[in-house]
Amino acid sequence: MEKLSFEESIEQLEDIVNKLENGDVPLDEAIDEFEKAMELVKVCNEKLNNAEESIAKIVKDNDKLIEFNINE
């Protein structure tokens, strides 16, 4: 689950919500899906809370990356 991209996680979450809202999922399956969704919410929140500040780098012609200092 950790390997999912943030976008995929959100998509899966939305899928599960729709599925559960329809109500035609058997209860056992619904509980499994719910647990999965809770896990996804947790992962997403972790990703967001642990997100490091965006870093900007200049890509040189030789593919060397140099940090971009916005104040220069």
Added chain:
Amino acid sequence: MEEKHLTVSQINAYINKKMKFDVNLKNIYVKGEISNYKTYSSGHSYFTLKDKKSQISGVMFKYNKRSLKFEPKDGMKVIIKGKIEVYEKDGKYQLYATRITEDGIGELHIAFEQLKKKLKKEGLFDDVHKKQIPAFPRKIGVVTASTGAAIKDIITTIKRRYPYCEILVFSTLVQGDQAAPQIIRQIRHAQEYDLDTLIVGRGGGSIEDLWPFNEESVAREIYACKIPIISAVGHEIDYTISDFVADLRAPTPTAAAELAVPELKEIKNTIKQIDEKLIKTMENRIAHNKNRLDYIAKKQIFKNPESIYEIKEMHLDNLINKIEFTSKNIITKNKNQLQQLKNSFILKNPNEIIKRKKESYYRNIDKLEVLNPLLTLKRGYSIAEKDGEIISSVDDVKVGDEVKIKLDDGTINTKVI
């Protein structure tokens, strides 16, 4: 002495006549900047054309305006084709325009329109080719000048909204002849990185400054790029070929950054909403099922589980009763039958049967007596036999045959003579 005088009309008419004869004023091109441009309800437009030192009034009549490809605006540098004539009523001369073209960029403008038409016809602008811009990018590339204001705006905006992605800057010249090949090279270079979105653009400038983004080669490179591209060239009002061919056009570099990344607050909100929705849905679901369970649990059968057995036992008793009753019936019936037989007259009086049989026997013997041939012999009759056969005709015998004559009390052996 009274001096000879002219009327105002006369002098204006004279000047008008003079100027009309001057071929130098008949078919001229005048270069300047437009100001006070106004179009009246008649459809005619009036303006002032000026340079740094001087100005001249101008007019363009409605029927000449049909050739205009753009609406002239104040501040525009133009070249006007026309003639100079006097407007006698006001006593002033003015420029009567038959054609207005933009100064200097006229050719670029034409080139722009031609390229736009050509690429559009080829389908390069079609929506089917537009790639979706990822909603949650992890890596964003920017092809622009690393020294310009545009890159600063983009980085600042992305950092403010969404501290969750890496920004790679592919620096390039963004104006001048060398810009287009560099932009192309950097778009290609960017594709070697695992980018989610690429922003290509620059800050505001004159049409000449923005021109690299109107180059066909740049447009085709943007079209061919595998990464979704947001173009961000100049200001809101500037449209370039790159904008048309890109997957998404942003009016400014800052707007491009806003289009490229979501706002963290919004995402957090979205997740919170999803979370709440999930829990609510699940709670409802569980509550509903609990109600169902309660309803079932309240049924009589669960309150008195013995009743399951009671019913079965009753059924069993019923069956046993039936079996007992039925078997009793059968036995009684058979007993009765037996009794009836026992009671029957015949079984009670076997001698009666013997008596009956004897009587019948004697009756039959009497009958036989009547038929017995030996009784006939007793009355004096005899029976003649030859070789055991009864002789019933004289023809049955010939002379010499031995004949036995049977009488009641014996046999006489005779011979036919």
